[in-house]
Amino acid sequence: MAGAAIAQPAAAPAALAPSAPLGSSVPNATGGDSAERVTVTGRLNTLPPLSGWDTPTRETPVSVNRIGSADIALSGATRLADLVGFDSSLSDAYNATGYIDYLTVRGFVIDNRYNVRRDGLPISGDTAIALENKAAVEVLKGTSGLQAGTSAPGGLVNYAVKRPLTREHAEARLQFSSRQTLMGAADLGGRLGEAGALGWRLNAAAEQLRPELRSADGERRMVAAAAEWRWGTLALLEVEGEWSRREQPTQQAFSLLGERVPTVPDPRLNLNNQAWSLPSVFEGRTGSLRLSHLLWGGWRGVVQAGTQRLRTDDRVAFAYGRFDPVTYDCQPCDRFAADGTFSVWDYRSENERRQTDAIQVELMGRAVMGSLRHDLRLGMMQSSHRIDLQPQAYNLVGVGNVRGTAVLPADAFPYDPNTNRRERSREFFAQDRVQLHEHVTAWLGLRHTAFERRSVRTDGSRATSYDDGLTTPWLALSMRLAPQVMAFASRGEGAESQVVPNRPSQYRNAGQGLPVLKSVQEELGVRGGPASLSGRGLQWQTTLFRITRPTTNLDACANLGISPCTGRLDGHVQHQGLEAGVQWASSPWVLNVQATVLDAQRHGSNVPSQVLRARARWASAAVPGLALQGVISHEGSRYILPDNSQQLPSWTRADAVLSWEAPGSRTQWSLGVDNLTDRRYWREAPYQFGHAYLYPGAVRTLRTAVLIRL
DSSP states (O other): TTTTTOSSSSEEEEGGGGOOOOEEEOOOOOOOOOSSSOOTTTTTTOOOOOOOOOOGGGGGSSSSSEEEHHHHHHHHHHHGGGGGGOOTEEESSSTTTSSSOOOOETEEETTTTSSSSEEEEEOOOOSOOOOTTTTEEEEEOOOOOOHBBBSSSEEEEEEEEOOOOOOOOEEEEEEEEGGGGGEEEEEEEEESSGOEEEEEEEEEEEEEOOOTTTOEEEEEEEEEEEEEETTTTTTEEEEEEEEEEEEEEEOOOOOOOTTTTOOOOOTTOOOOOOOHHHHOOEEEEEEEEEEEEEEEOOOOOEEEEEEEEEEEEEEEEEEEEEEEETTTTTTSSSSSSSSSSEEEHHHHEEEEEEEEEEEEEEEEEEEETTTTTEEEEEEEEEEEEEEEEBBEEEEEEEETTTTOOOOOOOOOOOOBBBEEEEEEEEEEEEEEEEEEETTTTEEEEEEEEEEEEEEEEESSSEEEEEEEEEEEEEEEEEEEEEEEEEEEEEEEEEEEBOOOOOTTTTTTTOOOOOOOOEEEEEEEEEEEOSSSOOOOOOEEEEEEEEEEEESHHHHHHHHHHHHHHOOOOEEEEEEEEEEEEEEEEETTTEEEEEEEEEEETTOOOOOOOOEEEEEEEOOOSSTEEEEEEEEEEOOEEEOSTSSSSEEEEEEEEEEEEEOOOOOTEOOOOOEEEEEETTTOOEEEOOETTEEOOOOOOOEEEEEEEEEEOH
């Protein structure tokens, strides 16, 4: 359980350093790439973790969960949405098969434009991101104004890329799932030159997608490479890049039937099943270059640049409301009709182009001022985002039904203009960790962001521009109550900017920028556990949090069709809750239980009020190398509509994985079952685009995998 254990200062494991080249990770008890990087005095280190503090997460007063590659592979996860079961504060948010991933963190949906990072640099999450070349996926929970400037208050997701290891390695993984889904992946690398100064790593994956969900067959591919070159103990140059492509039809959601929550249908049924339904295509090229250099007095400088190029074809036979094709009125608009019929729209947004570029420069080091020791991080980042779209098709083609039997004509002509966007931002940040006392530490941070935003319709109309700036402070105080117990309190801000939709027919102030929305998070926590990297024994944590976020009337105006409407700030929402977790490891058992209780004080909060995630792993003494892991996920009831008039019941699901690796063998076998009891349940109920959606949980799915170390 990330962040649960309290260890000795980062320099403690210095005995491990001589065997690790610059920039490498010190392995944890389970091996793999999931270990945190540790600072060794006098040695070059790479960037700090997602929290921004060059301190082990278990000692930092920030809530971060790091899901390592070994756990990702064992769970069979291939996309971000597959990882919600690792943390009780995570839940789904419009996670359709064949589409992009969203996460809800502490009750807020993260913004794929601003809340996604790749090795600390911003990228767009509006694409399919492969996991096979990721060492870990890190999730920061809460406001992230210090780490990201402009960002939604729920949290931050960071994809940590696999880098060259300290040794030669080669492994292949094959995974077969129900209904002929077949995936193959390879991971190999090594070191060259004197003292292994040059390191390299290659990753590749290909998957034939044949899920139990009907009308959703597709394929995906990924190729990635990483290299590093070090000069003694002074400098490290790292370069990496990846290419990926996924083609798969999108899953169309169900909805309310009039005023009724329907019985869960066959989860294999996909309402996006017209003969002309084409797959959505997500193709991306992403890469980065990073130079780290050890400077005077133990200080180090890091220059990092990254780029992302995305191309997307977004296509679906889209079910939305029940429209009268003559009057274009709808009854109802935000759900299906009571008889199970709905309007179907041929939606196609072809050749979408997204480009993100960023460069960051920072200095990290230690200074003594009077009797106080300061660990400082200073830096600046400049980034740009560009979205180029084409006119889109969004054409009413007829009436469908929840049985999926309607046969309708296509209408792919792109009548509707789209909106192109440009954005540039400059960010300056400073962080300071001050040792006030042997057992008391103060943590201070500040980030200032200045941004420029422009938009114009693809037909040249409705041009808008918006410039603004925002400052987001963060502070915390931590105290070591006992050798293995730490308490902390923190207060941080996040900031978002919103522009009134550029629709003059509805909004009096169309295209106008609203005042910056400043969200605030207050957090209290206590953590305890063994002071060692082994992770053995009992580890525990409990955290109280409260997030207050301003809101606007823009969603209400759009969803209720209010016209004319003046876009403005309109009150605030508040999410407060308790996160608790415990992990116990003692041969042959490893137990991990997390729970979150959330009180979302707003109408339309379609997030569960209670979430429980429990994982247990048992290693057989009679059969060495044999292990059984069980996973229980429980989510409480949640509301469907903004007025809280409809509610989904709670659900509980069980998964299991049996793995075996004979002593001395270089082959690991695993057999997994998701949804062990074949439970029927509504998995999530996102209310987006002015419509109530219902997604069923997948049917029982079997998978088997073999990992071969060559």
